[in-house]
Amino acid sequence: MLRPDPSNPSSTQEQKLLEEIVHTYPQPIIVIDNDHRVLIWNKACEKVFGIPAKDVLGTKNQWKTFYPEPRPILADVILDDDEEQLEQFYPGIHRKSPFIEGAYEVENFFPKLGNNIDRWLYFTAKRLYDEDGCPVGAIESIIDITERMNAEAEVQQLNESLSDHSEKLEEANEELKATMLKLANTQKLASLGKLVAGISHELNTPIGNIRTISTALKADTCRIQDQLNSGEMTKSSLENFLNNVLESSDLIEKSTAKTADLILSCQQISSNDNEYERSQVDLRALVEEVLNRQTQGLSRSSIIVENLIPHHISMNSFAAPIQQIFDNLINNTRMHAFSEQQSGKIKICAQVIEKKIKLIYTDSGCGIPTKNFAKVFDPFFTTKFGQGGNGLGLYIIFNLVTGVLGGSIELQSPNDGGFELHITLPSTSPYALTAEDDTYYI
Template sequence: MNTELESVLLDVSQSSDIDQGDLTQASKLIVHSVVQGLGIDRAGIWLLSDDKQQIDSIFILDKQQHLDDLSLPRSAFPAYFTALDTERVIAAEDACHHVATHEFTDVYLKPNGIVSMLDCPIRHKGKMIGVICCEHRGQLLDWSREQQAFVSSLADLYGRAVNANEVRHYQLELEQINTRLEDEVNRRTEELNITIDKLKAAQTKLVESEKMAALGNLVAGVAHEVNTPLGISVTSTSHCIDELNKLKAKFTAGELGEEDFEYFLSTMEDGLQLINRNLSRAAELVHNFKRTAADQLLLEREQFDLTQYLEQISTPLRPLTRKHNIELVIDFEDAIHIDSYPGAIAQIFTNLVSNCFRHAYPDSFEGDKKIQLGAKAMDDRVMMYYKDNGVGLSAEVKERIFEPFFTTARNAGGTGLGMSIVYNLVTQKLGGSIEILSEPNQGLEIDIYIDKEVSN
């Protein structure tokens, strides 16, 4: 191949138009290069249809003018298509009389003044997909091997451009798919976020309902417990008033004797002491309940004596346990000072004891019922524990006990949130851990480990 043709081929092969995936630009470049290299004024690129029954022009250049696209059906030019089927170069020096091109004489060659044709196959992935058609006017032209090799090389470069176009098409499709996927993911994510927000709102309401239900139980128990000392105080007060009225009557009638006055003083002393004891008891119950209830709602961090605080918690819990005929035993060490959230601790023990009423002691349970609460200091940590001698837990229940909304007492009003709240308070609010020890018919022990000073 001469130097001029090699130079043209090198320029085309190095052009970005070949590999950027734009077939229009690649077609223009290659057809202009054919015209330049061969010194002809008409050339074009034609591509076969998928069924090979038609060939369509993609780009035709005639005297530097771009012509409209043309189509040639197999049925009108069978000899030409038979030659194409061999997938070889068609080099027609005398196109009007060549076996492959003579069918074009009257309809294409003579009207356009074409005397010689050179068609070189374009291949993509091993198959012929079209041709580069070179058309010469003037004297008959015997296409040299160099010219055929030159056009064949340009045809191969066009095949490379077709491959680049296919890659670009796949990339665009992939980008579109990715965009659709991203849009779908964003839409699904938005839907999930909305659903999660709704679930969180519902869970918050349920948690608040669970907390208020626990406080409601405390209120009922404490109210019943307070009624006893208040009732005694009212009765004692009424008795003291009666004795005072009797004393006034005797004094007015001038019948008050020393013995009557001493009896009055003794009666008043006993009555006032009884009133004082019972009012103090009622005040203690109300004070401890107020502290426990307020702490459970506020969950504020503070420094406090855990031993003393657990004693306060147990006060409003005792009426509840007595109502269910359960003995409540409190095991405390000496003062355990911690920096933590008393409200969370109150909520934990209230939930554990309330949970016991529904699950630990069914109607069929026989024997004494006993709950044990306590705390032990362990260097920088504290172990708080709950124990009962109830029916215990199966392996399945023990595994799922902290799952939100899991309950074995749905028919009895269980929400499945009590133990979930306990777990979240221990692990998140107090930064601790919780351990379940239980076997069927062997009772339940829950050990809670927290730092003496929470980190959050």
């Protein structure tokens, strides 16, 4: 096949050119004849496999380069056109070449190949034909793909490592969620315990007063009844009794009023979104309704309110808790911000930021000391202890904002003094997951 025709000088030149091309080709090339004897073992084969051409040319020992025992290489199998041998020697790893018609290709691992190096090889083999179309041998070209396969293995290992880390991160995230839930539940229980203790303490005083007064009133009633039965009752003793009854009634009325107010506050704390009706809310109009209800009290305290909320800010939300927030804020200002008959000003502003609405409530009163910022939203925290404040106003506001309305609340320290509260609410208030659940989603 590759022997030149002495009578044809052109054939000799072509043969030499072909040999030069084959031997200068940078990848190993093996050519076998029809008897499976090696015709070409190029210089790349000598370099890569460490076997001189003289040791294999004219022999059938091409297998020694790749395998410990005699067996056909891919070129031998292709030359014989034997499908069974393809499956036997290259099961599941051979395929037809997408580039060379009639050729097959294989990728396989060869341990300790050439200079005792582990190699991955990609090799392609094809039959060779003469001018009449008769098979005269086969050619096999080989590419060392060890670096590529090692890189792919490293990538695979990295992916597996990343997958493992991802799973561990997911597990850690689940553990963190569980820990946060436990912490939240612990905080809820602690807050509930504090709330119950505060309610008990606050109720103890008016109820204790009512019991003391009622006991004393009962004793006075028995005494005056005895005087009436014995005929010893005098006008002065009757007048004293009646005065005591009036004073006792006044004290009982104040104590029951305080108890009723505290119970109402507790009802506001325990309210949930299922008790409110969702609607499309015009925020400015909603605040105006609150201000109209508060007009008399505000005028008595000389407080001016500026409703600076822009027109047409609309929310898909709950009107009642929003109004309750502003009722409590204005009552808080009236009770805590200004001394009696002191004039002052309240400003209510709002702006739309993406899908949220930011409300800013300010007053020009005495403000809150920075040291109390961390406590203002705690239940029963008040600077007017014993003066009518029960310390639940801002606590109720906090619960409404962060609960049913799904927003956030932050107390600011304005440079010019006074009180400044930032409330951020979603344009669409969250929907409860279940009627009993106290978690929400947007």
